[in-house]
Amino acid sequence: MVLADPAIVSAEGEHSRRAGAELLVILGDIQKLKRGNLPEKQKKGLRDRISGTLSGLPLLLRLADEERNRIRSQPDMDRYRRLLAEQSLNDLTTNLKNLSRSYPFRATGILPATASNQLIGNALQQHKTLCAPCHDSPYLDTERPAYNLFDQAQELEIREFAARMVVGVRGDATTGLDNPFSDAEIRSLIVLYRTTGNSAQSESR
Numbered sequence: 001m002v003l004a005d006p007a008i009v010s011a012e013g014e015h016s017r018r019a020g021a022e023l024l025v026i027l028g029d030i031q032k033l034k035r036g037n038l039p040e041k042q043k044k045g046l047r048d049r050i051s052g053t054l055s056g057l058p059l060l061l062r063l064a065d066e067e068r069n070r071i072r073s074q075p076d077m078d079r080y081r082r083l084l085a086e087q088s089l090n091d092l093t094t095n096l097k098n099l100s101r102s103y104p105f106r107a108t109g110i111l112p113a114t115a116s117n118q119l120i121g122n123a124l125q126q127h128k129t130l131c132a133p134c135h136d137s138p139y140l141d142t143e144r145p146a147y148n149l150f151d152q153a154q155e156l157e158i159r160e161f162a163a164r165m166v167v168g169v170r171g172d173a174t175t176g177l178d179n180p181f182s183d184a185e186i187r188s189l190i191v192l193y194r195t196t197g198n199s200a201q202s203e204s205r
């Protein structure tokens, strides 16, 4: 993530934040898989995404450990990947929850989500130019859809949505769009998505 406000994030640690956010997102994705009411394509997309995150996790946790000056035995990623392959999602959840306790998502600067009207206005402009083209009318017949962010923000627990904003803003690898936002901008987008329903969203177009 490209940081526009390093002063805020360095107190926390960029890698620690990201590690915590990734773990919350994986846990949310596993819950989604467990509910089982998704089309087959989207289930495959989720499994691929979880598997991809697990692959990157050892390095990320190591960077987070370095940042916090602590030594920690690395978790057994092969086992996690086996659990995913066997669809032992309850066991996987238990393991990842333990890990998430050691690497909590610290959302300082992003939550609590409050913003002035002016910042929310800016967020709406950013949303319309940068995000709406892919996210406002999701094309769902694909493995990894770009869901409607207003719906997602209102359906998900706010910490999980904030974590998704930290790790997911750039879309996917193929978009090549790095997260260019400061904490205040992410926070303003979260306020926008949480407080503006879909009707307001279409009126504002």
Ligand code: HEC
Binding pocket: 025, 045, 049, 126, 127, 130, 131, 132, 133, 134, 135, 144, 145, 146, 147, 149, 164, 165, 166, 167, 168, 169, 170, 171, 172, 175, 189
């Ligand atoms: C070029 C299309 C595109 C643009 C532009 C785009 N996104 Fe996305 N976004 C996606 C796709 C596709 C995914 C799903 C990626 C995946 O499943 O791995 C995604 C995922 C996300 C996620 C994670 C959702 C989740 O369920 O974990 C968030 C949050 C997000 N985008 C926010 C934004 C914001 C905010 C903007 C504007 C600043 C934006 N995106 C711009 C295509 C886009």
